[in-house]
Amino acid sequence: MIVGVDEAGRGPLAGPVVAAAVLLCPEGIPGLDDSKKLSAKRRAELDIEIKARCRWGVGEASVAEIDGINILQATLLAMTRAVDALGFEPVEVLVDGNRLPRWRYTARAIVGGDALHPCISAASIVAKQHRDRYMVTAAREFPHFGWDTNMGYGTARHLAALRQHGPTPLHRTSFAPVAQMQLV
Numbered sequence: 362m363i364v365g366v367d368e369a370g371r372g373p374l375a376g377p378v379v380a381a382a383v384l385l386c387p388e389g390i391p392g393l394d395d396s397k398k399l400s401a402k403r404r405a406e407l408d409i410e411i412k413a414r415c416r417w418g419v420g421e422a423s424v425a426e427i428d429g430i431n432i433l434q435a436t437l438l439a440m441t442r443a444v445d446a447l448g449f450e451p452v453e454v455l456v457d458g459n460r461l462p463r464w465r466y467t468a469r470a471i472v473g474g475d476a477l478h479p480c481i482s483a484a485s486i487v488a489k490q491h492r493d494r495y496m497v498t499a500a501r502e503f504p505h506f507g508w509d510t511n512m513g514y515g516t517a518r519h520l521a522a523l524r525q526h527g528p529t530p531l532h533r534t535s536f537a538p539v540a541q542m543q544l545v
Contacts, residue, residue, distance in 0.1 A: 365480025418446025
């Protein structure tokens, strides 16, 4: 009953921050690794396999929550929601990073944990896939920003579109590049 937790989307200028919690199946899943080290195709395949064979939950913190309580607190909130979405009380939670939410169960923060613990690797994959799907869908509504390829990060294309079109409701107004555009 050891659950891995990781997040996706702390750094982008737009979209929610997403966390996932995964309890691996007893036989494990071969090929798990930090989601950033996997190809998009392999991540998608593993996401399907994890969801079919493991217990998992996803939690989000909205743009309004990010702007209201800051990205760190919003990330911890998304992690709490992800563990709550599992529907059971874990014996222990392993979290990628150096910070933990205030939980009633045993938890450890592990820097680089997504490359060390398969349950965190699985959570990394599920969180990234969930957030990427969200941003690809959002790109249909706001095509100028290139979110289907940059996932909301501050690429040259995204920043140029931000200057030309201004922020959308999905932009994080507490992040400097977006806040600066609102002052213009």
